[in-house]
């Protein structure tokens with residue numbers, strides 16, 4: 001192992017996804033923003049998250065042992081402070097379109113510059129910013145305020161100063177990251193798995209998200 | 216005013232890492248009174264604190280769990296700085312003068328180096344052994360005599376047979392899981408001994424590589440040899456061992472096993488302290504050794520005159536970076552015997568500074584201190600398999616291909632071993648993050664989003680699943696031969712926050728190693744082909760750790776393996792080596808200089824097991840004089 005030295009300096013300055021991951025390191029990474037008061041997440045926030053991620057709301061709402069912690073509330077509380085007007089606009093928009101569009105279409109609408117064009121770039125307004133920041137909290141347990149600004153300089157006005165960097169929300173958020181389940185694995189450095197599991201295929205993707213209808 | 220410690224110790228050991236902690240344990244068991252001086256903070260009260268640092272760090276480099284904050288990039292303002300991955304990643308290289316553009320940000324200084332040194336180490340209780348990965352391979356016969364066999368590097372004054380019994384002891388001390396019969400079939404003779412634990416199971420990826428590559432040739436100059444995937448012996452429990460748990464495959468051996476199923480050196484240090492004969496003094500930074508210079512002109516036996524008389528160290532309080540306070544005191548402590556076990560680069564630094572402070576040559580009559588700096592430069596290759604292999608599970612690596620590490624080709628080029636990685640593209644591309652973000656931002660940083668698509672919902676989820684479960688990487692650990700021009704010196708200008716000069720390095724990669732890299736590249740291409748995998752290996756000039764190869768006219772990147780060796784090499788003559796075969800200084804009979812720095816050649820095997828075997832021999836046949 002394991003020195004990731006082939007990560008390019010220029011990649012970092014260009015602010016590719018990877019770069020910002022590294023750039024955040026120059027900031028006080030362990031000084032996670034003082035955790036704001038927990039707000040109860042409205043159902044729409046969870047439904048939007050579900051549309052972005054392709055995970056059923058019931059799976060997202062599954063409470064985390066041992067204290068029945070709600071990740072939805074944790075993420076909502078952060079974005080409530082970290083990108084409030086984007087959040088509000090995103091929810092308002094969702095109310096307008098949710099009857100008419102499928103979750104896949106809503107996800108595309110919130111993330112893409114042109115929802116029918118996969119490679120037309122990212123949606124740059126506050127809704128796009130709020131959608132990406134929400135999605136990434138669920139995936140990685142990380143607030144990617146700095147990364148968002150690198151990719152989308154316009155977002156600076158949507159994110160208060162304190163939230164204009166990248167930080168891990170909490171160790172629990174890291175451990176609950178959905179990207180690891182998408183890989184049918186576990187967060188590096190945390191698992192409840194048994195000796196030797198790596199010699200066998202993992203359980204099917206479905207079992208990581210029992211409430212989700214997989215195609 | 217400096218004070219002098221009154222307690223008498225049989226042995227003072229500098230450093231509580233792999234070498235220091237284990238030697239202290241061995242000596243403590245034999246009733247020797249030992250003092251360990253450790254530069255960094257002591258044993259952490261709870262491992263959970265380190266683990267929490269890891270979880271909360273956005274930059275999950277090997278240093279992530281351990282203080283001081285590796286991203287501070289402020290070695291001049293840090294009491295005990297060490298080289299870090301962020302230093303390598305953030306700084307840019309000014310090839311003309313051969314140094315970083317921001318020398319102040321790098322603990323290791325370069326003024327006229329061809330290339331930067333790509334490996335790092337830790338300075339806290341337990342040392343780099345906290346985040347070693349656990350690979351514990353023996354060297355083979357020929358690795359001990361590369362000069363006589365192949366005309367490259369240096370020979371050891373001892374051979375495999377001299378270490379055989381100590382290898383066995385070291386494997387038991389660490390708790391190595393492995394398959395002796397299988398290992399014996401690819402090199403080292405195990406006699407009738409076995410590992411203390413059965414081998415760990417092979418990962419899905421290992422199984423696929425074995426299925427497709429076993430029995431096939433990979434390198435053109437080893438046509439008669441075919442590949443064999445073998446389980447890599449490792450300091451990871453396949454059974455409960457020494458009150459530590461069984462591996463659950465948390466894919467985090469480096470930087471930290473969350474359940475200590477991987478042996479680490481803080482564990483060894485506890486065993487040492489439990490003997491009741493070992494004292495650990497942390498936050499005690501040794502800057503130099505002392506000799507009685509007045510003795511030089513008086514009568515007495517030659518050996519008496521040359522003895523080390525004490526170890527000088529500085530104390531401090533603040534471990535943060537930048538530190539709010541500096542030195543709080545200093546002291547000199549004496550003992551019958553001294554052991555320097557501060558890590559290869561730090562051992563050389565202490566010796567060179569000792570010479571400067573005493574005004575007489577310390578341990579360096581041969582002028583070999585600091586020379587022959589080595590590592591295993593790594594050729595990293597990665598691709599997508601044709602069917603899922605489900606990475607990001609299991610120990611970071613469970614198998615390797617050792618078949619091509621020895622042969623006549625070593626006259627022409629450096630050898631390599633292949634480490635098969637179970638962590639997807641985490642090392643080469645910082646995945647799963649990079650790829651997952653590529654599909655959110657419509658970028659192609661990780662190379663899997665060629666069309667720059669932005670995806671959501673089921674398309675996003677299933678694309679991530681499809682890509683991440685097929686990622687794999689292999690690392691070719693390329694042998695680096697001893698070269699006196701690759702060296703550690705003392706910086707003339709740069710100091711740490713305590714005022715101790717920082718190491719200055721000169722480092723290059725020889726044509727011999729470069730030829731090894733060309734061979735690794737060809738072998739990787741062949742391996743991907745045999746596996747029906749698509750290769751994504753990509754070289755970049757955007758990092759300092761690269762060279763342009765005029766032979767095949769392409770750029771090569773190298774990564775560090777963390778295998779820092781050869782700064783106080785052993786030999787059979789005082790004229791051209793620093794220590795004898797027992798790691799005893801030729802110049803000072805009561806000084807032992809221990810660690811990978813003593814190794815004159817390192818083959819392709821991760822060096823720590825061999826180093827530990829060597830240290831056990833030093834205790835038994837040297838210090839205790841059995």
Ligand SMILES: Cc1cc2nc3c(=O)[nH]c(=O)nc-3n(C[C@H](O)[C@H](O)[C@H](O)COP(=O)(O)OP(=O)(O)OC[C@H]3O[C@@H](n4cnc5c(N)ncnc54)[C@H](O)[C@@H]3O)c2cc1C
Nearest residue numbers: 230232233234254338339342343348349350501777810823
């Ligand atoms: C990421 C990584 C992964 C690795 N994986 C493997 C592997 O799988 N297999 C393998 O064989 N090897 C591996 N290694 C190498 C292995 O960690 C080292 O070979 C080993 O730790 C060296 O032991 P040491 O005792 O010489 O030095 P260290 O373990 O570094 O210990 C040195 C000690 O000295 C202390 N010290 C330093 N300076 C001073 C001073 N001035 N005064 C007092 N104390 C001081 C330090 O704080 C430290 O405690 C890896 C290395 C890295 C970086």
